[in-house]
Every structure is written in structure tokens, then in C-alpha cells.
Amino acid sequence: MLKTARALALWLVLVAPASALDLPRGATSPGAQVRDPDSYALPTGPWSDGIVPTRAIEGRVTRQAWRVPVPGITTLQLMAPLRDQLVADGYELLFECQSATCGGFDFRFSIDVLPAPAMFVDLARYRFLSASRDGASVSVLVSRTSDAGYVQIIQAGAASAQSTVTTAAARPTAPATTSFGQELETNGRVILSDLAFETGSSSLGPGPFASLASLASYLTSRPSRRVALVGHTDATGSLDGNIALSKRRAASVRTRLIDAHSVPASQMSAEGMGYLAPVTSNLTPSGREANRRVEVILLPDS
Numbered sequence: 367m368l369k370t371a372r373a374l375a376l377w378l379v380l381v382a383p384a385s386a387l388d389l390p391r392g393a394t395s396p397g398a399q400v401r402d403p404d405s406y407a408l409p410t411g412p413w414s415d416g417i418v419p420t421r422a423i424e425g426r427v428t429r430q431a432w433r434v435p436v437p438g439i440t441t442l443q444l445m446a447p448l449r450d451q452l453v454a455d456g457y458e459l460l461f462e463c464q465s466a467t468c469g470g471f472d473f474r475f476s477i478d479v480l481p482a483p484a485m486f487v488d489l490a491r492y493r494f495l496s497a498s499r500d501g502a503s504v505s506v507l508v509s510r511t512s513d514a515g516y517v518q519i520i521q522a523g524a525a526s527a528q529s530t531v532t533t534a535a536a537r538p539t540a541p542a543t544t545s546f547g548q549e550l551e552t553n554g555r556v557i558l559s560d561l562a563f564e565t566g567s568s569s570l571g572p573g574p575f576a577s578l579a580s581l582a583s584y585l586t587s588r589p590s591r592r593v594a595l596v597g598h599t600d601a602t603g604s605l606d607g608n609i610a611l612s613k614r615r616a617a618s619v620r621t622r623l624i625d626a627h628s629v630p631a632s633q634m635s636a637e638g639m640g641y642l643a644p645v646t647s648n649l650t651p652s653g654r655e656a657n658r659r660v661e662v663i664l665l666p667d668s
Contacts, residue, residue: 387448387519393432396484402426406522408496408503409477410461413469416572418476421460423503423522429478431485434515441493444508444515449495452504457497464493471562475571478520479507481559482656483646485518486511500524511651546580550593550664556581558660561619568614570622578619581662582627585634592665594635595619600654601641613638619660 404427407420434444441464453459465488468474474487477494485507492509502523509516550556558578562571585591597612597619616636623629647653 387451389432389434389517392436393434393517395430395432398428398430399480400426400428404522406478406503406520408460408498408505408522409473409494410496412461412463412467413473413476418469418473421498421503425501425523427520427522429480429518429520431480431516431518434517435513436515437513439510439515441491441508441510441515444510444517445493445495445506448506448508448517448519452495452497452506455499457499457504460496460498460503462493462495465490468492468494475560475562477505477507479560480518481557481659482652485509486516486652486655488651498523513650516652546577547584547588550584550662554664556662558619558662561660563615563618568611568618570615570618573622573626575622578623578627582623582629585623585629586627589630589633590667592633592635592667594637594663594665596661596663597636597638598643598657598659598661599641600657601644601648602654605640605642608640609638609642611638612640616660 403425406423406427408423409418410421411419449459449462463469463473469476471489473494474489474492479485479487487507487509488511492507494505494507496503496505498504502521504522505520507518546556556577558575558581560575560577562573562575563569581593585593595616597614597616599608599612601608613636616638620631620634620636623634624631641648641657644653644657645659646656648657
């Protein structure tokens with residue numbers, strides 16, 4: 367508790383007036399995703415009747431997440447300094463909620479969230495807010511594990527009106543992200559990070575899912591390309607059960623691409639690896655979330 371209090375005291379000292387959102391010393395980030403121009407569906411209310419109300423924002427969009435290595439930190443301790451600074455900087459708060467009042471699972475998987483391990487969201491312990499000022503908008507999502515806090519900030523709109531986000535120590539900023547097709551052809555694989563499945567279920571949520579739209583556009587414009595959709599799980603449960611579940615999830619994705627996006631079935635196969643190919647350790651909640659995924663793997667042309 368004393369360690370947490372000291373870290374929060376440092377945070378409050380570091381908050382700069384008006385022009386920047388500051389995070390505490392020690393917060394780490396893999397870098398920013400920057401697209402200009404782009405669009406962002408800014409959430410303006412809780413999940414209800416199957417949807418999350420949003421406001422369409424166009425312009426420069428910056429997405430970034432941080433891990434705050436403070437054991438025992440609460441979601442309110444993460445959110446309050448950032449909320450207070452936005453208000454002091456002249457932003458109007460549009461919407462604020464915490465896990466249950468946001469809409470729990472449905473809200474979290476209906477909004478734009480960077481994939482684990484960059485961002486981790488505990489479905490029972492997260493907070494969200496959205497705000498706007500002078501043509502620019504900001505959303506803040508925070509969550510935690512027992513040993514760290516997680517913060518995601520998405521800024522969208524006119525670049526001149528956006529706040530900046532800094533920590534006490536300088537860090538490099540990642541270059542603008544490449545397109546879905548470029549990433550797939552360069553790396554040979556892409557994680558479909560926005561997909562939502564109910565716990566233990568192979569049924570894909572209603573969507574829409576931007577990653578599937580991007581994959582469908584790529585495949586339909588390149589009929590010679592073939593991909594494997596590969597499901598992965600965390601290490602909870604038996605290997606046989608997890609392999610079966612991961613393959614069913616991949617098959618659900620394939621079916622959605624065929625039925626909703628008119629992708630030819632011959633361009634896709636569905637496979638399951640269970641927990642045999644983790645991207646990180648299964649010993650933490652954030653690690654297990656990162657390992658539960660469906661990937662698209664580029665295959666040689668037929």
C-alpha cells in the first residue's frame with residue numbers, strides 16, 4: 367500500500383498543466399499506432415440493446431497503451447489523474463463508466479482495444495471515459511492485474527487540437543502502422559485481435575469486426591492468395607479439449623468470412639493449435655488473454 371501511495375504521489379507531481387497527459391515514471395509502452403487520416407468510433411454510452419453508441423471522428427488517430435508496474439493499484443487511482451487533467455485542459459467529458467455499468471464483456475469487445483500484451487482488460491475491473499474539445503476527442507481505458515495497471519489512450523481528430531501523452535522518461539514513438547495486407551505479406555501472419563468469443567464458447571460475437579473486413583478485402587482482391595485461420599487457447603484445461611475448441615473458433619471465423627463477407631471458401635482453411643503455440647507466458651491473466659487468439663497465416667499461392 368505504501369508503494370502504491372508513493373507511485374501515485376509521483377504521478378500527481380508529474381501531471382503537467384493543460385498541454386500533456388502524463389503517466390508515472392516507469393510506465394512502459396511498445397509505441398504508438400498512428401494513422402493520418404483515419405476514423406475512430408468514439409464510445410459515448412454503455413452497451414445496450416446490442417450496440418455501443420458512438421460518435422464518428424475523422425482525422426489523425428493515435429492509439430497507445432502503457433503498463434504501469436505498481437502492485438495493488440486500483441482502476442480509480444489509474445483513471446482519476448488523467449480525468450482531472452482532461453477537465454483542467456478544457457475537455458468536456460462525454461461518457462464515463464466502470465465495468466458493470468459500461469456493459470461488461472459486451473462493451474469491452476465492442477470498442478477499440480489494442481491487443482494483449484500491449485493492453486490487458488480484466489472484465490470485472492476496468493474503467494472507461496470519453497471526452498472532446500475543439501474538434502478532437504480522447505478515450506481512456508484502464509484496467510489492472512494484481513501486479514500492474516494498464517492504460518490505453520486513443521486520441522482522434524484534428525492534430526492541432528490533440529493533447530500529447532508523455533512519461534517522466536523519454537521513449538521512442540513507433541512509426542505509423544502499415545496496412546493489413548502489407549503486414550500479412552511482410553510478416554506472414556496477423557493476429558485478428560478484435561474478435562470476441564464468449565468464455566469457453568466457439569461462437570463468434572455479432573461484430574462487426576474490422577479485422578475481418580480488412581482480411582476479406584485483401585482476399586477478394588487477390589483471388590490467388592490462400593490463408594490458414596489458426597485458433598489458439600491459453601493453457602487452462604486439457605490439450606485435446608483446447609485443440610478442439612481452438613479449431614471450432616477458427617471455423618467460426620471462416621464461416622463468418624464466407625457468409626458475411628463473400629470470401630471464397632477455397633481461399634481459407636481452419637486449424638487449431640490449442641495451447642501449443644503461446645505468444646507469452648500463461649502464468650498471468652494478461653498472458654493468458656494474449657494467448658487466446660485467432661491468427662491468419664499466409665500460405666503459398668496455389
